[in-house]
Amino acid sequence: MLSLVLFSVFSVVSGAAIERRDPVPPGYVASPYYPSPHGGWVSDWSESYRKASLLVSNMTLAEKTNLTAGSGIFMGRCVGNTGSALRVGIPQLCLQDGPLGLRNSDHNTAFPAGITIGATWDKDLMRRRGVAIGEEFRGKGVNIHLGPSVGPLGRKPRGGRNWEGFGADPVLQAYGGALSIEGIQSVGVVATIKHLVANEQEMYRMYSLVQPGISSNLDDRTLHELYLWPFAEGVRSGVGAVMIAYNAVNGSACAQNSYLINGILKDELGFQGFVMSDWLAQISGVASSLAGLDLSMPGDINQVPLFGNSYWMYEYSRAILNGSVPVDRLDDSVTRILAAYFQMGQDQNYPRPNFDTNTQNAEGPLYPGALISPQGVVNEFVDVQGNHAEVAREVARDAITLLKNNNNVLPLPRNSSLKVFGTDAEKNPDGINSCTDQGCNKGTLGMGWGSGSARYPYMDSPIDGFKARGARYQFFNTDSFPSNSNPSPSDTAVVFVSADSGENYITVENNPGDRTSANLNLWHNGDRLIRDVAAQYANVVVVVHTVGPVLMEEWHDLPSVKAIVFAHLPGQEAGASLMEVLYGDVSPSGHLPYTVAKTEDDYGQSVKLVGFQLGQPQDTFTEGLYIDYRYFHKNSITPRYAFGHGLSYTSFSLSSATITAGIPLTITPPTRPAKGETPAYSTAIPPPSEAYWPENFNRIWRYLYSWLEKSDADAAARAANSTTKYPYPAGYSNVQKPGPASGGAQGGNPALFDVAYDISVTITNTGSRSGKAVAQLYVQFPSSSFDTPILQLRDFDKTSTLAPGASETVSLRVTRKDLSVWDVVSQNWIIPNLGGDYGIWIGDSSDNLHLRCGTVAGSCAYNQTSPV
CATH class of the missing domain: 2.60.40.10 (Immunoglobulins)
Structure with a gap:
């Protein structure tokens, strides 16, 4: 696919024809939808758009293109850093992961994961967690929070990033996402709902030199009734940003899928904020702009980053000058970005970044991706934790789901004699943050791995919890049954087991994000450990830290397995929260946010992971609306534990x-209501001088800039007057549409x-x-x-x-x-x-x-x- 890279770069400059997509199964269509709708027609955003459009009307071409892309990977303190427009008072904007807390920072809270807050089924707690997360991001100077995650929906039980979302149902997912957005944005941070859409597995998700990204093929009804539902609610809550997915939908890459971005998101759902790419997900210049992409992150070309090459930045300036991209498309993108900035009040006393995602040192390179970078203070170690540990502990506690409790073995009597088994009960012996982006499963599993992780300020492990309780216990820090546990009839055995997953760029114990090697089984011989303990002890309590459903048929019905507790992913507060439930300070009130099956086949064949395929991998959603409990109901399959199941100590x-x-x-x-007025944009191509390099400018190698050499800018302007024009995609138009009948407000028709x-x-x-x-x-x-x-x-x-x-x-x-x-x-x-x-x-x-x-x-x- 090297030709695709060169072709894409060339097409921005010369207007070459758009490469044909790989075919998808018949009936799955990504229809063209043009032009990209102008934002600003929703009354709730009117004042922010007024401010933004006034600013845009006074900006130069290079200032505008500088705000629509990142300055390059590793080219600033944050995981994403836009360009700036300092002449008109707009700084670089800082974008930072992730959905459960600040990634690669310090003095921050490692909150329980999305799947954990989903298991609380508590709307108030969902919003309060969002407020706490927003306060930490604001305190660190982050403008744009890269969360919450509502895609994947959890269609595939082995999908690597299901745990970042809230559960395998669109309504549970929608409430989790929308209430998180309301909380995050209440303190002035722009939330980013992601990933649009249908990114249901990690393997083959990205376009690369050798293969296009996987195509999720789904019919229009399934798209609307399942996968778009939580995005519609997030837009209705006024979310400021949407991140598109790596994969394709019906053969069209999400980063340039005009039906998805222009047609559904911006027109049908009335989205008023800006659309950004996932990191290195943009695969074209002009095509992605016309399809509605507003912000390229981190700005580099996807297959070969860190060489100073970009589909946008200077190439966007060129594309405007040569007429390939209409001026109003760029103006609308910049206005959308600035409108979100004003909508959150970030023009008033908003802090600048005071941390560095690239290093834990106080001083370091200002642009780590550069070959030679100036040095300076990059970390100020600002403590943003406040009282957020209390919220985190409440979430972890109220998510704990009691699945089985025979003979009321729980709650534990205060003077219980306990034998505790399993490495999941105690902190990672190598250090709680010893694995980059939590890319290992050692010790207590508090979160999955990848960009959705965070560093722990501390880990309150279950063993810490037992110690704090003054419990009578003996701990065997092994995942094999020890020969010296000396079982006694009065003992209660507590076995800690786990199942992990994460993002595809890290492989953990032969699992490349998705649970491929582990399948839906427990990790680290957990099934055997439980069986061995159950063979020696009459009363066994199993505590599971897990990213999603696990199979338990090997041991579930053993007579001595009296109680099963899902503690999900508790973040830093794994210990005290669990003790409150085990000892009966509070009754468990969590409920499953997914179905636990007896066999993996019970979920259906079409929702299994897609393996290697020549060409573009195809993942066709033939099950339609029937995922998780809907599939079980339709096919009269009795699960081990149903969606929503959860026991209590009371009735x-x-x-x-x-x-x-x-x-x-x-x-x-x-x-539907008619659209309100939108800003009026000039369609006149600006003079090339607006993109000339400033004199005596000190350039940083590999840093992405929006300026052009004078000769290049002048040549682009001449090309605009030539008879050769950019071959716009089929169905292209630059006439704004009134909008579909199903639209009319943020989230769709308000009725x-x-x-x-x-x-x-x-x-x-x-x-x-x-x-x-x-x-x-x-x-x-x-x-x-x-x-x-x-x-x-x-x-x-x-x-x-x-x-x-x-x-x-x-x-x-x-x-x-x-x-x-x-x-x-x-x-x-x-x-x-x-x-x-x-x-x-x-x-x-x-x-x-x-x-x-x-x-x-x-x-x-x-x-x-x-x-x-």
């Missing part, structure tokens, strides 16, 4: 349920989010211990001409801590969109059976639903037979 009952109709429903939503039904239910603690309850609401569609899953999660809520006998009323809602399907013919959301009886099922897991409210009768009934 709860539901009563006084009511359903109240909201807005009157119609088959299609009311007509989609009108409440169709309010549901109220009282939850009472009927047990003898205090605890929190989770109410999960699923919708069962009536029969229609559309195939729909038997049950689909649509809302949830979690109570406060209820004392024995105490009650709390929770309020749930069902929106118009919740009752709709995506009609691929009309390209709109429709209610498929307007007069039909929608079943609103409420319970504490997807397989324990016995309260049904009917939309036709307008009443609720208890002790109903669950539809699955």
Whole structure:
């Protein structure tokens, strides 16, 4: 594929034809959608766009192109650093990973991962975690936080980065993402929802010299009803940035997929912020600009970075001067970036970066990627932790999911005699941050590996927790059963096991991101360790730190395995949070954010990892809407533990349920609002002098600049007047569209989010211990001409801590969109059976639903037979 690299570089300069894509299976289409819609037509963003457009109208060409790309990999303190426009007061913008906390920094909190907060099913906690993360990023001077992650959705249980998101359901994922965004942006940090879209495995994700990135092939209905759902909610929350994925969708690379960026994101979903590439995911210059990409990160050419080459920066200046890219496309991109900057108030007393992602030293090179770099202070070791450990501990604790508790072996009596087994119980002996980006599985597993990781300020391990409790325990720091444990009938054995995964650029124990070598099994002989312990001890508690579902059939039904606890990925707070649950200070209140199967085949064949293929690997989503619990329900497969399952030390009952109709429903939503006005941009090509190098400028080798040599700029301007024009892609137009019927506001037609039904239910603690309850609401569609899953999660809520006998009323809602399907013919959301009886099922897991409210009768009934 070296020809592709050279071809792409050449095409920016000369206007060569766009290379043909590899074919995808029939029926999977990425239709052209042009032009890129101008932003600014949503009233919530009007003032920010006014400020931004005024600034853009006074900027030179080089200043504008300097803000649309990074200055190069390793060319600044942050993982991504835009150019600046200092003449008009815009500094370099700092972009930094990641979804669970500051990556490669210091004096920061290592929060529990996304999958862990998803397991809490706690909306308030989701937002508070977002606020705490935002405060830390702001305190470090980060303008743009590269999170949250809502893609992958978790379609593939072995996918490497599922743990960065919130669960294998679009609604759970949507709440996790949207509430995180609201929290992060509440303190002035731009959040970035990622990765758009359908990046469901790590292997073969990137375009390279030898192979195009994997193509995720999915139909339009599946795209809308599953994978886009959380992005729509993130846009509705006002997210400032969207990061596209490495892979292709229906054969078109996400970085230049005009249907995805222009058509769906910017027009249908009304996204007002800016679209950035994932790092080195951009594979073309002009094509990606026309398709709607606004910011190239980190700015380098993808296959051969660190040589000062870029698809944009100076090449973008050239492309404007020679007429390849319309001026209003660049102006809209810059306006979008600056509008997000103003929307978050970053023009008012926003701190500059005070850390360096490239080194832990106080001083070092200012541009580590340069061959020769000036030196200076790069780390100021600002402590941004505040009281965030309390939020992190609360998340870790309230996510802990009790799957099994025979004979009420938990909670543990205070004076229990414990034998503790497994290296997962204690810190990494090599050091808690000894592995780059947590790229190893040694000691307590608090997070997966890759760019979504963070350095631990400390690790409160389970052994630390036992020590702090003054527990009577003996610890065997081995993953093989020791010969000297001396079992006693009074002992309770606690076995710690784990399963890890991460990002593809690191391979851990033969797992290249995705769980290929390990499959869905426990790591480090965990299954054998549990069996061996169970053969010697009568009471065994298994604690699992895991990125996702694991198989447990080898040991689950052994008589001595009395309790199973999923502690997920607790971050730095693995110890005290677990002790609070094991010893009964609090009742466990976590619930599974995915289904745990009995065999991997139970998830279906099409969701397995795609192996090597000649040409572009194809991953065709033939299962459509049927992933995770939807697939199990459709095929009448009994899982080991259902989606949403979680036990407590107490019990709860539901009563006084009511359903109240909201807005009157119609088959299609009311007509969308028209777009508001957008900034007016000149289409005149600027003079080449706006891109000339400044005189006596001290250049840093490999640093990316937006200026051109005078001869190059003048030649580009002459080319604009030649008869040879850039061969624009099929379907190209530069006439702005009014927008699709399904759009109209951030997130889509605002009528989609009108409440169709309010549901109220009282939850009472009927047990003898205090605890929190989770109410999960699923919708069962009536029969229609559309195939729909038997049950689909649509809302949830979690109570406060209820004392024995105490009650709390929770309020749930069902929106118009919740009752709709995506009609691929009309390209709109429709209610498929307007007069039909929608079943609103409420319970504490997807397989324990016995309260049904009917939309036709307008009443609720208890002790109903669950539809699955």
